[in-house]
Amino acid sequence: MDDWKDTDDILHIIAQAEWHGDAHILGTNEGLTRLRNAIDAALKAPNETQKAEEMANDGEGFYVFVQCVSAGRINELPLGYTEDYAKDNRKWPEWIA
Numbered sequence: 001m002d003d004w005k006d007t008d009d010i011l012h013i014i015a016q017a018e019w020h021g022d023a024h025i026l027g028t029n030e031g032l033t034r035l036r037n038a039i040d041a042a043l044k045a046p047n048e049t050q051k052a053e054e055m056a057n058d059g060e061g062f063y064v065f066v067q068c069v070s071a072g073r074i075n076e077l078p079l080g081y082t083e084d085y086a087k088d089n090r091k092w093p094e095w096i097a
Contacts, residue, residue: 001083003059004028005063006028006029006030007028007029007030007032008026008031008055008058009027009034009053009054009055010023010027010028010030010031010054010055010056010066011025011026011031011032011034011052011054011055011056011064012025012026012027012056012057013025013036014026014082015080015082016080016081016082017081017082017083017086018081018083019081019086021081023050023073023096027054031049031054031055034052034053035052035064035066036066037049037052037055038050038052038064039065039066040042041066042066042067042068043066043068045068046068046070047067047068047070047095048067049066049067049096050065050066050067051063051065051066052066053065053079054065056071065096067096073093073095076081077092077096078091078092079089083090085091085095
C-alpha cells in the first residue's frame with residue numbers, strides 16, 4: 001500500500017542484530033502514539049502487561065506487549081539479538097504474557 005496517512009497505526013520495531021548494535025523504533029504519528037500510550041500504562045501498573053495494536057507497512061497487524069519489569073527480574077529475560085551467533089536461546093519466563 002502506498003497511500004498511508006499519519007493517522008494510520010504503522011509501527012516497525014527493528015531489533016539489535018548483535019551486541020552493541022542499534023535498535024530502531026519507527027512509525028507514523030498514530031503508531032508511535034499507540035506505543036507511547038501502552039508504555040505510559042505500563043509505567044503506571046508495573047508487572048502488568050499492556051498492549052498496543054499496530055500494523056507494519058505491509059498491512060499485517062500485530063500487538064506490541066509492554067511490561068514494566070522490576071530490576072530483580074531483568075536478568076530472567078532472554079536477549080533479543082537476531083544474528084545466529086548472538087542469539088540467546090533461553091526460554092521466556094512464564095510470567096511474561
